[in-house]
Amino acid sequence: MSKGILLVNLGSPDSPTKKDVKPYLDEFLMDERVIDVPYALRNLLVRGIILNTRPKKSAKAYSKIWWEEGSPLIVISERFKKKVAQQLDLPVALGMRYGSGSIKEGLQELKEKGVDEVLLVPLYPHYAMSSYETVVAKAFEQKKIYFPEMHITTMPAFYKNQDYIKVLSKSIAEELKGFDYDHILFSYHGIPERHIRKSDPTKYHCQIDGNCCKVNSVAHHTCYRHQCYDTTELVKRELALDDDKVSTSFQSRLAGDPWLKPYTDFEFERLAKEGKTKLAVITPAFVSDCLETLEEIAMEGEEEFKEAGGESFKHIPCLNDRDDWANLMVKWIKNWEATEVLPV
Ligand SMILES: C=CC1=C(C)c2cc3[nH]c(cc4nc(cc5[nH]c(cc1n2)c(C)c5CCC(=O)O)C(CCC(=O)O)=C4C)c(C)c3C=C
Ligand SMILES: [Fe+2]
Numbered sequence: 001m002s003k004g005i006l007l008v009n010l011g012s013p014d015s016p017t018k019k020d021v022k023p024y025l026d027e028f029l030m031d032e033r034v035i036d037v038p039y040a041l042r043n044l045l046v047r048g049i050i051l052n053t054r055p056k057k058s059a060k061a062y063s064k065i066w067w068e069e070g071s072p073l074i075v076i077s078e079r080f081k082k083k084v085a086q087q088l089d090l091p092v093a094l095g096m097r098y099g100s101g102s103i104k105e106g107l108q109e110l111k112e113k114g115v116d117e118v119l120l121v122p123l124y125p126h127y128a129m130s131s132y133e134t135v136v137a138k139a140f141e142q143k144k145i146y147f148p149e150m151h152i153t154t155m156p157a158f159y160k161n162q163d164y165i166k167v168l169s170k171s172i173a174e175e176l177k178g179f180d181y182d183h184i185l186f187s188y189h190g191i192p193e194r195h196i197r198k199s200d201p202t203k204y205h206c207q208i209d210g211n212c213c214k215v216n217s218v219a220h221h222t223c224y225r226h227q228c229y230d231t232t233e234l235v236k237r238e239l240a241l242d243d244d245k246v247s248t249s250f251q252s253r254l255a256g257d258p259w260l261k262p263y264t265d266f267e268f269e270r271l272a273k274e275g276k277t278k279l280a281v282i283t284p285a286f287v288s289d290c291l292e293t294l295e296e297i298a299m300e301g302e303e304e305f306k307e308a309g310g311e312s313f314k315h316i317p318c319l320n321d322r323d324d325w326a327n328l329m330v331k332w333i334k335n336w337e338a339t340e341v342l343p344v
């Protein structure tokens with residue numbers, strides 16, 4: 001068997017224009033694990049309603065954060081991949097769940113290098129049906145159709161891995177140097193509450209009230225909300241932060257059913273009104289900065305917070321291509337190569 005790595009991130013449109021954003025959003029929102037309603041209804045919702053207005057709005061947002069080299073998410077993912085590959089003697093490829101540079105292309109690249117045993121690495125710290133699970137499902141679907149000879153092992157979600165928490169905490173501590181804050185908000189990408197219920201294998205454990213999280217359950221392996229609160233708690237402990245200086249919220253909701261609460265934009269207002277006027281925001285659902293961090297938080301969020309009375313605001317960058325983060329990924333991969341052990 002010849003081993004290789006496929007790192008997978010979400011993907012971006014090819015350019016920040018309505019023409020390129022529309023097909024990207026079409027692929028993204030027509031994913032049954034993202035808008036999880038029957039096909040006919042999803043088709044009506046996405047193609048009959050959302051895609052009439054959203055591409056223009058999203059293109060405008062993307063154009064505010066676009067870099068000369070391209071989409072920040074793609075550029076950062078490529079830099080990360082390069083740093084990881086430099087330290088390994090086995091092929092490393094990058095794939096995107098949506099848009100250009102697909103999972104199929106990534107697997108093809110590995111196949112051409114003689115790989116038949118793939119370590120699939122969804123670049124998400126937490127499990128969610130709409131992020132981690134859809135990457136795994138797509139990779140296995142592509143394997144079945146095009147690469148039946150390949151064997152795929154998937155890296156588990158690493159939201160509470162000790163080394164990951166250390167690297168994340170170190171990045172936060174470094175970024176907070178010189179920033180006088182009175183609160184740190186951990187803002188995670190939101191998902192509809194029904195996704196939590198759907199992903200609960202027991203079908204009764206997750207009450208979405210926090211009490212369920214105190215009772216040990218197999219449901220925690222697939223509960224995005226539980227895992228996000230775990231990450232916050234572990235970083236809080238690692239950095240010895242006071243309870244009342246840290247909170248968790250969920251951003252980026254779309255209209256419709258209730259999404260995980262509290263909502264980040266409401267929290268900006270609440271915190272400012274409570275006199276927490278110097279705010280640091282960390283976005284640990286993403287390993288790479290992207291539209292949701294650079295525009296929604298670092299631009300729009302700062303404006304909303306200051307309009308509500310906030311004085312200073314700092315978005316702490318994602319891990320991106322930090323050396324310690326790339327080194328940690330290399331360590332996990334080497335463990336897998338040598339002993340088949342993956343992070344927990
Ligand atoms: C039903 C809608 C959505 C769910 C559920 C969802 C979950 C989810 N998304 C990410 C990570 C990212 N999402 C990004 C952008 C983005 N997300 C949605 C919708 C849902 N996401 C939309 C419509 C968009 C596109 C932009 C917009 O119109 O607002 C991005 C940024 C991509 C980029 O190019 O920079 C990321 C990353 C996670 C981790 C997640 C579930 C936990
Ligand atoms: Fe999203």
Ligand SMILES: [Fe+2]
Pocket residue numbers: 206207208209210211212213214223226
């Ligand atoms: Fe829970």
